[in-house]
Amino acid sequence: MTQTQTDRRLVADYISGDLRAFTTIVERHRARLLWVARRYGHNEDDAQDILQEALFKASCSLHTWRHESSLSTWLHRLVMNSGWDFRNHRRHLEVPSLDDGAVPHDINPLLASDPISRTEETLQLHQSLARLHPDQRRALWLIDIEGWTIGHVAEREGVRPGTIKSRRNRAREALRAELARECSTVTER
Numbered sequence: 001m002t003q004t005q006t007d008r009r010l011v012a013d014y015i016s017g018d019l020r021a022f023t024t025i026v027e028r029h030r031a032r033l034l035w036v037a038r039r040y041g042h043n044e045d046d047a048q049d050i051l052q053e054a055l056f057k058a059s060c061s062l063h064t065w066r067h068e069s070s071l072s073t074w075l076h077r078l079v080m081n082s083g084w085d086f087r088n089h090r091r092h093l094e095v096p097s098l099d100d101g102a103v104p105h106d107i108n109p110l111l112a113s114d115p116i117s118r119t120e121e122t123l124q125l126h127q128s129l130a131r132l133h134p135d136q137r138r139a140l141w142l143i144d145i146e147g148w149t150i151g152h153v154a155e156r157e158g159v160r161p162g163t164i165k166s167r168r169n170r171a172r173e174a175l176r177a178e179l180a181r182e183c184s185t186v187t188e189r
Contacts, residue, residue, distance in 0.1 A: 007025070007028075007070070007071040007072075008067060008071075010022075010024055010025050011025070011062055011065060011071065014062055015062060015063050022059055022062070025058075025071070025075075026055060028149075029071070029072055029075050030051070030147070031146070031147020031148075032072065032076075032146065032147045032148075033051055033054065033055075033075055033076065033079045034047060034048075034051050034147070035145075035146065035147060036076055036079045036080060036083070037050040037051040037054070037079050037082070037083060039083065040080075040082075040083025040084070040086055040087055041083070041086065046086065049086070050079065050082045050083050050086050051079060051082075053082040053085070053086070054075070054078040054079040054081070054082040055078075057078050057081075057082065058074075058075055058078050124179070124182055125175075125179070128175055128178040128179055128182070129141075129175070131174075131178065132171050132174055132175070133167075133170075133171075135157075135167050136167045136168070136170050136171035136174065137171060138157070138167075139153060139157075139164050139167035139168040139171060140167075140168050140171035140172065140175075142156075143164070143168055144168070150164050150165055150168075
């Protein structure tokens with residue numbers, strides 16, 4: 001049974017009253033949907049809020065899903081719409097002025113996104129990833145970044161799930177060692 005067929009079955013089960021079916025849908029698609037939500041939020045909390053809003057809308061309107069597109073495409077669109085709503089809502093909020101000293105005390109600078117401060121770390125991570133064996137890098141990327149299941153990646157790569165687990169584990173170990181070496185080099189300078 002293909003994923004599309006099982007998605008259709010899960011939707012039908014949920015509409016019939018099986019709440020576990022929606023849990024299965026969320027588990028299946030959550031990682032990819034969270035990746036989409038992160039494009040619209042400023043931090044992980046924003047992304048989680050966007051995703052939660054989209055999943056709430058999905059739970060209320062799953063009966064409106066037409067099978068013309070895949071369920072993942074429909075869910076993806078809901079997350080994008082929630083992301084746009086989130087951005088537009090934040091745009092209309094009053095921005096405190098730094099000139100009058102009226103900055104709220106509850107603003108947490110640790111939750112703010114600052115892409116420049118992590119540039120060197122990001123570059124080092126990309127270089128370390130590039131040094132991995134292609135099979136290991138692909139397994140790590142597809143599972144940990146794109147959110148695919150081990151079973152799906154194994155099927156896609158034409159190997160057993162144990163092989164994917166092994167490749168991913170070796171990639172993690174190699175990355176850990178590479179980054180530890182780099183950190184020790186930086187502290188010695």
